[in-house]
Structures are given as structure tokens and as C-alpha cells.
Amino acid sequence: MPRLFATKNFMRFARGFGSSPQDLWEAVQAKPDADLGGGVFKFRLAREGEGTSGGARAIVAMKVGSRVVLMYGFEKKDLGNIQKNELKEFKALAKIYLGFPEEKLSELVREKVLTEIKPETKSAREAKKQD
Numbered sequence: 001m002p003r004l005f006a007t008k009n010f011m012r013f014a015r016g017f018g019s020s021p022q023d024l025w026e027a028v029q030a031k032p033d034a035d036l037g038g039g040v041f042k043f044r045l046a047r048e049g050e051g052t053s054g055g056a057r058a059i060v061a062m063k064v065g066s067r068v069v070l071m072y073g074f075e076k077k078d079l080g081n082i083q084k085n086e087l088k089e090f091k092a093l094a095k096i097y098l099g100f101p102e103e104k105l106s107e108l109v110r111e112k113v114l115t116e117i118k119p120e121t122k123s124a125r126e127a128k129k130q131d
Contacts, residue, residue, distance in 0.1 A: 004025055
């Protein structure tokens, strides 16, 4: 199972958009909306009760089967797409994140530079349903 991480700015965006950590986990388990090259992918995010078409987009660094780093999020209503120069910067950042050894990622989580997002356990999902 791949490890999922997010930057502070991405987590701030996700909270404002209304995405829970479990929503983020589920979103990156789906097929990416686009492969932008250099380990950078775009995923769609949906709001609770809404579809993904008018929702948000997540720009991620991904090493399939190993790790995903949520780097940038934006609402479709605010931004149609990222610019070429931004994509170049995301590719450079992806190279760094994807090149880190596992120990370095764990260190960045301890230092609160990154947040690690883990899937909910079955018992946690069942407890939510009972609420």
C-alpha cells in the first residue's frame, strides 16, 4: 500500500474545500485525471454530495505503488489549469519528494513539514456510520 503525504498548504486547502483525510485517500486510489509527466499527476476531488466535474483538482507527485505527495490544490471555479512554468516547478519538486528515502519522509512528518494520511480502519468507518 503506498504512503500518502500532503504539504501544509495542501492540507489547508483541503480543509477549506471540505475534504477529509479519508476523502483524499480515496481520491488518489482512483485513476489519475491526467499524467502531466515527470512523476506529476492531476486528480479530481469532489465535495460531499457533489460530483468531481466542478470540484477541485489536486496536483500530486506520485511513484506508483510507493508514495503520493499532495502538493497543490485548486478549485476549478478559481483556476482552469496550472501554467507551464508552474508545471515545471511541480516536476522539480516531484523529483525531490520522490527521491527521498523513506527515513527522510518520516523525518519530514515528525517535523510537521508533511502530513501523512492513512486510510481509515474498518472499525473507524463503522463507528462513523453509527454516529
